[in-house]
Amino acid sequence: MNAPERFTLRMTRFIRAPRDKVFAAFTTEAGLASWMGPRGMRVNAAQVHAEVGGAWQVEMQSRDGSLFVVGGHFTALNRPASLAYTWQWKGEHNPMPGVETLVEIALHEKDGGTEMQMTHSGFPAAAARDGHNQGWSSTFNRLSDALDPQGSAGTVVLLGDVRSSYTRTARMALAEKGVAYTMHTSRAHTPDILAVHPFGKIPGLRDGDIAIWETEAIVNYIDECFGDAPTLRPGSIIERTRCLQWISSINNYCYDTMVRRFVLQFIFPKGEGGKPDIAVIDKALAEMPAQLKALDTAYGTRDFLAGSSLSSADLFLAPILAYVKMMPQGGALLAQYANVMRAHDTMASRPSFTNTQPG
Numbered sequence: 001m002n003a004p005e006r007f008t009l010r011m012t013r014f015i016r017a018p019r020d021k022v023f024a025a026f027t028t029e030a031g032l033a034s035w036m037g038p039r040g041m042r043v044n045a046a047q048v049h050a051e052v053g054g055a056w057q058v059e060m061q062s063r064d065g066s067l068f069v070v071g072g073h074f075t076a077l078n079r080p081a082s083l084a085y086t087w088q089w090k091g092e093h094n095p096m097p098g099v100e101t102l103v104e105i106a107l108h109e110k111d112g113g114t115e116m117q118m119t120h121s122g123f124p125a126a127a128a129r130d131g132h133n134q135g136w137s138s139t140f141n142r143l144s145d146a147l148d149p150q151g152s153a154g155t156v157v158l159l160g161d162v163r164s165s166y167t168r169t170a171r172m173a174l175a176e177k178g179v180a181y182t183m184h185t186s187r188a189h190t191p192d193i194l195a196v197h198p199f200g201k202i203p204g205l206r207d208g209d210i211a212i213w214e215t216e217a218i219v220n221y222i223d224e225c226f227g228d229a230p231t232l233r234p235g236s237i238i239e240r241t242r243c244l245q246w247i248s249s250i251n252n253y254c255y256d257t258m259v260r261r262f263v264l265q266f267i268f269p270k271g272e273g274g275k276p277d278i279a280v281i282d283k284a285l286a287e288m289p290a291q292l293k294a295l296d297t298a299y300g301t302r303d304f305l306a307g308s309s310l311s312s313a314d315l316f317l318a319p320i321l322a323y324v325k326m327m328p329q330g331g332a333l334l335a336q337y338a339n340v341m342r343a344h345d346t347m348a349s350r351p352s353f354t355n356t357q358p359g
């Protein structure tokens with residue numbers, strides 16, 4: 001009888017830290033507790049007996065409270081060049097019951113840091129290997145955050161243009177969540193951004209090997225991954241629904257009227273003689289009052305679109321209104337909507353807004 005087929009995952013990752021620090025991150029309890037598990041998970045307990053034959057175990061908890069326990073024993077320890085250990089899921093949430101796999105780590109000095117090669121072998125199915133690939137990608141992002149002197153800025157890269165309203169929305173989300181990141185200037189439809197976003201729009205986000213596109217997805221990802229809990233998504237069903245409703249409306253109606261057919265007509269004039277196209281602007285100006293009235297009604301006495309505190313919907317609107325206010329007739333139009341103006345002034349006083357001015 002043939003032995004059942006086994007599948008192997010191989011990953012290479014650069015970590016901006018010396019080899020002994022990377023080695024310690026795998027072989028000490030404090031080290032493992034600082035990074036084990038994909039973003040959004042936390043380690044409740046880590047036990048490590050770093051000797052050949054010694055056991056290790058980590059209990060991780062996801063945001064919804066589910067517990068994941070994984071452990072095994074060390075089969076090789078050659079500080080600081082390599083190590084190997086068995087890997088077996090335990091407990092209630094077990095993606096591979098009864099299966100023991102093997103993790104081998106090789107650490108090479110490279111460019112002032114460490115190139116880490118990981119081989120995780122013994123998967124019973126390609127799907128299990130691919131699921132672990134996703135998990136390890138996110139987990140290694142956390143390892144990099146923990147060891148890189150730049151923290152998450154060594155892993156999280158926002159591609160876009162600081163003048164773009166959608167890029168600013170993503171920057172505001174990163175600022176609200178206190179995430180250190182690297183800003184990589186990319187224009188729409190260039191090879192840089194096309195490598196992340198199949199339709200070439202900005203912004204795009206890289207978190208290590210993980211690429212995220214579309215601003216709403218980026219904002220949700222940032223909110224889910226960083227901090228103790230999501231804070232940009234309202235807690236109640238109705239407020240969460242209003243938040244989604246407004247993001248959809250801003251993306252589908254307000255951006256088109258206020259940015260594409262109004263603000264951009266002044267910034268990149270396409271009318272006769274290189275002047276703004278007045279017909280396009282007038283039509284947009286005629287459509288804006290209905291949108292501003294709906295926003296004004298939604299705010300009422302509150303300063304936020306989807307409840308009594310900030311939500312991601314507010315991060316989509318603020319950069320757009322900031323541009324409308326700067327354009328001829330835009331400021332006067334907004335001034336007619338007292339609730340919109342008051343709420344916008346509140347947003348404009350937040351550090352996430354003041355620190356992301358396009359300049």
Ligand SMILES: N[C@@H](CCC(=O)N[C@@H](CS)C(=O)NCC(=O)O)C(=O)O
Nearest residue numbers: 164165166188201202203214215216
């Ligand atoms: N649906 C996209 C829209 C992004 C978008 O339209 N970005 C603008 C800059 S603010 C852009 O890439 N414009 C170039 C184009 O539309 O070709 C998202 O939510 O991220």
